[in-house]
Amino acid sequence: GENVEQHPSTLSVQEGDSAVIKCTYSDSASNYFPWYKQELGKRPQLIIDIRSNVGEKKDQRIAVTLNKTAKHFSLHITETQPEDSAVYFCAASKNNRLAFGKGNQVVVIP
Amino acid sequence: DVKVTQSSRYLVKRTGEKVFLECVQDMDHENMFWYRQDPGLGLRLIYFSYDVKMKEKGDIPEGYSVSREKKERFSLILESASTNQTSMYLCASSLFRQGISGANVLTFGAGSRLTVL
Numbered sequence: 748g749e750n751v752e753q754h755p756s757t758l759s760v761q762e763g764d765s766a767v768i769k770c771t772y773s774d775s776a777s778n779y780f781p782w783y784k785q786e787l788g789k790r791p792q793l794i795i796d797i798r799s800n801v802g803e804k805k806d807q808r809i810a811v812t813l814n815k816t817a818k819h820f821s822l823h824i825t826e827t828q829p830e831d832s833a834v835y836f837c838a839a840s841k842n843n844r845l846a847f848g849k850g851n852q853v854v855v856i857p
Numbered sequence: 858d859v860k861v862t863q864s865s866r867y868l869v870k871r872t873g874e875k876v877f878l879e880c881v882q883d884m885d886h887e888n889m890f891w892y893r894q895d896p897g898l899g900l901r902l903i904y905f906s907y908d909v910k911m912k913e914k915g916d917i918p919e920g921y922s923v924s925r926e927k928k929e930r931f932s933l934i935l936e937s938a939s940t941n942q943t944s945m946y947l948c949a950s951s952l953f954r955q956g957i958s959g960a961n962v963l964t965f966g967a968g969s970r971l972t973v974l
Contacts, residue, residue, distance in 0.1 A: 779961065791963075845963065848899055849898060
């Protein structure tokens, strides 16, 4: 099955700086790549996603890039704010079954 | 808003007890999922269902079973709870049918934290 790995496991950034989280996946047939954010004590929620026919997608301060050749995709958060502190999960899927990575703890230092 | 409701936020059970975790969604979603969340291990899929009375094993089905008698309800059953099943259990639902490529946006419930003593 699909294997998704995230790096780094923990990331601390100064408020206002950028944060980048990278995920790699194993199945070249995967065609959908979402990112979920889970704040402390809350449920995971989708923040951005990308399909395999697109290389980059942006939504305000967040963006996702996909490199199908290398089988990796990254989440970029610019101008980080304290409310960006959370655990971020990447996932990959084909046929609507998602395989999640283990999560990245992002800490934004005021 | 899509709502996925899990019946119990916190449960404490004893080893060997039978445990039912209930999940209900109100948006007529075809797909429902049960995940287990443990620190450092991320979200691991236990079972999922694409239709009523249909179920498929996920990555860690051992020790669990599921039931989907109605479209809106998906139950996770621990026949004989063990201490290694102490965890946070997350239910999720989504719209798309199996075989249709494209997005599968999951809406999660608030989670059920199970402690097995």
